[in-house]
Amino acid sequence: MNNLQKTFCCVVRPKRKNDPRSNGYLADVRALGITGVEEIICNDLYFIRGIVNLNQVSRLAGELLHDPVTHEVETYIINTSAESHEVITQMTASHGMIDVALRPGVTDPVADQIVRAAELLGIDGINAASTGLRFFVKGEGVSEKKLRQLAERLFANAVIQRYALEPITPSFSEAAEASGQVETIRVRGLSSSGLLKTSGDRRAALNLDEMLAIQSYCLREGRDLTDVEFEMLAQTWSEHCVHKTFKSRVVVEHVRSDRTFPAAYKHLFNQTIRAATRDVNANWVLSSFRENAGIIEFDGEHELSFKVETHNHPSAIEPFGGANTGIGGVIRDVIGVSAKPIASTDVLCFGPSKTRLDDLPTGVLHPRRIASGVIAGIEDYGNKMGIPTVNGALWYDPGYIANPLVFCGSVGIAPRGSNPHGIVPGDRVILLGGKTGRDGLRGATFSSMTMDAQTGEVSGASVQIGAPIVEKGLVDVLMPARDLGLYHAITDCGAGGLSSAVGEMISETGGDIQLADVPLKYPGLVPWEIWLSEAQERMVIAVPPESVAELQGLCDRFEVSLTDIGCVSSTGRTRVYFHDQIVLDLDNQFLHHGLPQRQYTATIRQPRYLPGETVDGSQLPEIDFDKTLLDLLSHPNIASREPIIRVYDHEVQGGTVVKPLCGIRRDGPSDGCVIKPQMGKGRQAFVLSNGLNPEYGKEDPYEMTRLVMDEAIRNAVACGADPSRIAVLDNFCWGDPTNPETMGDLVQSAQACYDTAVRYQTPFISGKDSFNNEYLGMDGARHAIPPTLLISALGWMPDWEQALTMDLKRTGSLLFLVGEFKPAFGGSHYNLIHPERKVEEGLPECALKNPEIYRAFYSTVTRGIISACHDLSEGGLGVAAAEMCMGGRRGARIELPSDIHPARALFGETSGCLLVEVRPANRDLFLSLMESIPCRFIGNVLEEPVFKTVLKGNEVFSVGIPELLRAWKNESVEGETE
Structure with missing residues (x-):
């Protein structure tokens, strides 16, 4: 020095x-x-x-x-x-x-x-x-x-x-060259136990059949593997990258009395989720399950892309970095289909914030610390990228104490057909963006494993640290490069780093890569670390040689690093060099198609109660109605999200029509968001919404899936989306699929995805799964999360001015309840706040008529006669009506139906129902359009700031809006008086 x-x-x-x-x-x-x-x-x-x-x-x-x-x-x-x-x-x-x-x-x-x-x-x-x-x-x-x-x-x-506990000595990154050290991994001649030991020692998460396939390949090649080759095979064959569970053959042990399932699935994904998209056959779906993101038509000249990823395991051990790079990674998925990112989403599942320190499993961070770090990580990346975070959800459950879930989504827009797919031998393989380091090593295999008390210590290198300013430069370079036609193919460096990105890009052709040219940020990396590092903010593109100079000029203009690391070949092999030393030489056919298909057994569990199975009203407990409503409003899963939403920039890029918060004081909970992209032509807009309810998953994974799909679609419809133009994404977060009951829950959910998508004529365009969300405790027991399915909806509307919000607008307006109103207490939040008076029932049933209801309701939206609309979800009618009152700072008088017990009517939960505000002058037209649809008049908007309910003319309860706000916001509400 x-x-x-x-x-x-x-x-x-x-x-x-x-x-x-x-x-x-x-x-x-x-x-x-x-x-x-x-x-x-x-x-x-x-x-x-x-x-x-x-x-x-x-x-x-x-x-x-x-x-x-x-x-x-x-x-x-x-x-x-x-x-x-x-x-x-x-x-x-x-x-x-x-x-x-x-x-x-x-x-x-x-x-x-x-x-x-x-x-x-x-x-x-x-x-x-x-x-x-x-x-x-x-x-x-x-x-x-x-x-x-x-x-x-x-x-x-x-x-x-x-x-x-004294002034700390600073450390600085020192420039240094990589090491060329390569290790030989012995595979030939090993016994089954020896193969499994090799997999475990290198944290490869490969089972015996997969290790035997590798052994057979080595015998054919006449040599063992280098560590670079072994690590690439582990990454390429990881659950995270290749989705082995959904591609598996499943033998079904069927015990459920009210549903039938095939005796076996030859390929679970192809026969359920992919089959749904095929059978719906929507001509506005441009790409599904083929690229980094799903793509739909938008306005004739542009297309929308959408992807939602999970970043669960990294967020559990380093919340800020895990969530930060989760957002960065899903943004790169959208960039990877040549689209400009224009919106982000976040759905988060945490353990209860009041968990006692003594109740935490060994090695687990406190849920408060996880939550604050995750939220800060999302805010840091999205805000610095200049991308609005516009839609999300938050769920607390003890099942997420050791395994939080972090779902990150991104929407992009691009000229239609602008994403190239024409890679040819001779193209240069170009690496753009950040330097490569040890951060993110073995992230793909790490995310495929069960966590335990040593996970943070052993897998610390699996956590990446984000640099959003660098990724912003990638957007600045790649959008004009796309328009100039400077590249033939593009993909992002996500899980598996260069191994995954380059490997996928040259999988059908072959290629020769030089690792010694890869820019490094840490000293002394060995070749397998360079190849597998998941260092963030990097993209790989295939560029014709004659375009490299022009691309370099763009990169210089935006201060983005460009490195030529190799070329596309026609050999059908992936070859990687470190200077003159060949460190990897794998046959692409084996690498990408040699993975043995896994086989699982699925036991279909019978729910304790069938959907819609309810007890007689005489068996319902006596309740304090106003206290129950206030307790529900203050429940963490229902309470206001404003303190979180306000740290995210949801206005940047100037396209947000319906924002996450709406109403007279911009603090009401929107059902979704509506965005009119600046790039788009005409008046078209799109809608983002979601559905998630792990409480339902505990009871009945099949019905849970139907209900959360309905919720995502219902939320989009409540914002004004055309129900015939909604696409959905699935994100499964599950436990260990080798457990037959866990696999049975997955089979139920996947089959319900198919059944519901076809019923609603709603195609899946993308998805992601995350398995082994379990924690191996010091007691030796495995603790799994609840079966969790997030459905994200991407809807469309022809005119952004038909967008709806949920806040009450006008005194004297009429309130109608649209949909089949059959509330149930199974899986309800009423049961969560009153465990000692839990009502043992089935989940609410997802009505077959819901798609027809949404189509009829949409006809009223296009006529412009709906003043406000809010969906009924957690907490039921009582919470939905209270939220509309709070959003509009207007009162409401709700007439409870006489044929339903008032506790059930107010706090039972249902599917397919919307609470709608209509001006008196539009009453007749509204009812004529809804003539064949379940629809009942249920009340009026009041000038008085009070929410009151009556039954047969008698008041059931009355609560002032300031009191509702205090409960919902868990704080005193400045300026609100009775």
Whole structure:
């Protein structure tokens, strides 16, 4: 190292005592049940290294690293002994101190931008930077033990961070060449137990049949595998990448009395979900299950693409990075079909936020910490990319304590037919974007395995760290490159990195790749690490040689790295070199088609109660109606999401017509979102919505699937979508498919996907599965999540001005209940809040007439006679009506049907029902259009700010809107009075 170099520390601290971030950490400490802490002060640390002086670094800190209105900055030189600075000495006299920094080799995107910004400011000589945090902790009894508890429980994640109770020594990324070390993996001659040991030792998640197939291949080739070859086979054959479970043969053991299933499925996916799309045969579906995202027609000139991914295991061990790169990865899926990303979605499932620390399994982060990290990660990536986050959901259940679920979605738009597919031998294989490092190693196989107490320690390298500014540059380059026809094929570096991206691109042709040319960000990577790294923000494209120079010019303009790493061949083999050494040489036929088909046994469980099976009204418990409504409104699965939604930018790009929050004060819960893309021609818009209910999955996975598909479609229809132009995506998150009952639940759900999609004439266009969402506890028992299916809907409307919102609009309007109203308590939130008075019933039945109902309702939407519409879901009619009142700050009088017990009518849950506001002048037209459809008048909009219900003229209960808001927002509502 140059002895003229100096290392500086810039400490940025808040000026005000009541700093919101510091107070947030203090609130988290108290929520975790850690006592004795009175005050926390959080400072930012920036370490700068280079041949510069103190004045230059002070200028950088003053102009770039702090806001002088709210913060102050101090800069000093770190001496070789890392002695405490005077300010540290003063603070530690009354406070304990914890410094936190990233581990060596972990991506630090802020540091990269500091070096870049210094050059732009004309401060030459800075060659490295890194970041960290400093916490001062005050309180009685804040001992070293308590400081370490705080650091390990809250302030630092050992997967990517380190901490010290003294000034921490900074680390910087050092430039270094890769190592050419390649290991031979012995396969030939091994016994079955030896093969399985090899798979386990390298965390390959390959079973015996798959290892035997590899052994047979090696015998044919006359040699063992290099570690690069073995790792590529493990990645290519991983559950995460090739979806072995859905491609399996399944033998069905059928015990259910009310449904029939085939005795066996030769190919589960092809006979259910793919078959549904084939049989619906919608001519507006342009691509399904063939590319990185599903594609539908939009306005004749443009197409929409949509993909939803899961990033569960990474988010469990490093919530911010897991969710951050989950959003980044699904955005790249859309870029991978040559589309511009224009909207993002997020659906999140966490353990209860009030879980006691003592109840956490060993090695598991607290749900509050997971939730805050995941939300921050989504906000960080989406906002910096300039993509609105417009739709989502949030669900809390004890089943997600050890295995949170993070669903990330992205929608893109492109000129119709603009995504090329014409790769030819001789094309150059071009790598665009970020550098390659050890972050993300074996992520594909990691995501295919069961988690345990050591998962974070063993699989820490499987977590990637995102750099959204780099990915924004990829969008800036690739959109004009698409329009100029500069590439023949495109794919993203996701799970499996270059191994997956390049491997898929050249799977039908062959190719020769040079790993020594791949830009690296960490020192000393070996070839298999370069090939398998899932480092983020990288795309691979096939470029004709004559177009490389023009593409390079685009990349220079937007400061995006371009590296030529090889060429497409016609050999039918994937060959990878490190300088002159061949480190991988695999036959593509074996690599992509040699995987043995798995076979599973599925046991179809009988639900305790059949759908629609209910008890007599006389058996229902007496309830306190207004208290029950308020308890439901404050339940975490129903309560307001405004604090989360507000951290996301849902307005950027200027196309959001119906936003996540609507109503007179923009705080009502929208059923979905409506977007009018700026690129689109005419008045067409699209709708995003979703359906999810794990509580139903516990009871009956078949009916759960029907119900959540109906909910996703119903939410889109409630926003004004044309029900004949809705496409859906499936995301399955399940336990271990080798368990026959778990596999039986999957078979039920997959079959219900087919049955419902065909019934509704709604095609699937994309999907994703995530298995082995189980935690192996220290007690040796496996704990699985509830069977969870997310259905995401992409709807269409011909005119954005026909979009609907859920808030009540006008005093005196009429309220109608549309749909077959047959509420049930099975799987309901009423049962969740009253476990001691749980009503044992079946799930609500998904009515066969629902598609007809939605088509009839849509005819009223196109006539412009609907003032507001809201779907009935969690909490039933009572919650739906209360939410409409809160959104519009208007009261409502609901006349409960006399033929249904009032508790059931208010708090039972149902499918296919919409609560609709119609002006009196439109009553007759509305009823004529709904003549053959279940539709009943149910009440009026009131001027008085109160929600009241009556039965046969007698008031059942009455609650003021301010009281509803206090319960729903779990806080006092400023400016709201009775």
